[in-house]
Amino acid sequence: MKLAGLKSTENAHDESVWAATWVPATDNRPALLLTGSLDETVKLWRADELDLERTNTGHCLGVVSVAAHPSGVIAASASLDSFVRVFDVDTNASIATLEAPPSEVWQMQFDPKGTTLAVAGGGSASVKLWDTATWKLIASLSIPRPEGPKPSDKSNSKKFVLSVAWSPDGRRLACGSMDGTISVFDVARAKFLHHLEGHSMPVRSLVYSPIDARVLFSASDDTHVHMYDAEGKSLVGAMSGHTSWVLSVDVSPDGAAIATGSSDRTVRLWDLNMRAAVQTMSNHTDQVWGVSFRPVEGNGNWGGRLASVSDDKSISLYGYS
Template sequence: MKLAGLKSIEDAHEESVWAVTWVPSTETRPALLLTGSLDETVRLWQPDELVNQGKMTGHCLGVASVAAHPSGHIAASASLDSFVRVFDVDSNNTIASLEAPPSEVWQLRFNPQGTMLAVAGGGSASVKIWDTTTWNLFATLSIPRPEGTKPTDKSSSKKFVLSVAWSPDGRRIACGSMDGTVSVFDADRGKFLHHLEGHFMPVRSLVFSPVEPRLLFTGSDDTHVHMYDAEGKTLVGAMSGHASWVLSVDVSTDGAALATGSSDRTVRLWDINMRGAVQTMSNHTDQVWGVAFRPGGMPGRLASVSDDKSISLYDYS
């Protein structure tokens, strides 16, 4: 497995680019790249040339996360203004505006079926689930304290939720918190199942394997990437190599490779079976906030975004 640089575009946004995802193809167009920036905009890009297909506005503070509905027709963006904007990808028409109190919106993800949108609830120590048919709040999953902590412990106040992920079958939700704990929920029943421990600093990104539904990958400020059996509650592997915070993780569609972006300014490609890094890309000049593999089909593509305002696109083979 390897990455080969295809295209990089400087000044893709006017400020730091914090978020990236792929919008699936539809009957009328190919897959698109979606990015969100501190310049308060969301932009669409046509791969492989990274041609700008449109700019979405509507937020009054920086965009921290973007997510695409599996149909490819709808996307959502979460901003530091505490709003989630749901919009039509092709027309940019606003479909819904979901409001939360200050600092209550961080990362967001649609479930694989497209029926629910999970939003990491920041300081509320919860994940909010929105029904995508009515855009009503469906459930609030509150994160309990790990066993052995007391309400007065400093750790109990650090449940700020940074990241969220759905299992491939949509049955499980995992979220990462500021204190390093990962919480796993039964999505159907809205029930907390267990914590996954091992990190001791913020978990900013996590993702389930698309081919092994129990396997969960997490990236943390402690510079490590962990592999968990999310059902068995066990840490099955740990990978190290970054010199600073791991800000983003994503798994290739074949389940063989993991990509990570770090504040050490690099993108790394990891062989999951070998549990080691096989390649380091150093084309960014600042923190790499997001990495995203294009879902499905060949040829494989990986995108990365950075504080340096650039987008890079790689061939994955």
């Protein structure tokens, strides 16, 4: 397996680009790349050329997360202005605005069926679940404090929730916190199941394997990438190679590889059989906040693409084979 640099777009945004995800193809158009930036805008890019399709405004502070509905019809962006904006991908028409108190929105993701949007609740130490039919809040999953003789008031700030990931069957939701713990929930019962431990610093990104609902990957400021059996509560593998914080992780649609982006300015490709980095890409000149593999389309094609975004304001596109 390998990555080949295809295209880089410098100054894709006016400021740091902190978020990227692919909007699935629809009957009328191919997949698009969605990016969010501290310049308060969200942009949509054509997949192969990285040509700008549209610029969306509507936030009054930087955009920290973007999410695409599995239908490819709608998407959401979350900003430091404490709002989540849900919009029509093709027209930019606003569908809903979800309000959260300051610092209550970090990462978010639609569930595989598209019925629920999970939003990492930042300082509230919870994950909020929104119904995508009514845009009503349907649940708030609170992260339990770590067990100890005297939980201090300070421990709650450590539970600041940064990242969320749905299992491919939609039954589990994992979230990563500032203190390095990962919490796993049974979504149907809105019930906390257990913590996954092993990281010593913030867990900024999580993703489940598309081929095994038990396998969860995590990226942390402790420079490590972990692979867990999220049901058995066990650490299956710890992968190291980055020399600084690992800010993002994504898994290839075939489940054979993961890609990571780091503040060491590199993108790395990891072979999961070997549990080792097989390639390092140095396209960016500043920390890499997001990596995202293009999803499989209805016809089974997925085009073998990976995108990365960075504080250097650029987007890079790679071929994956």
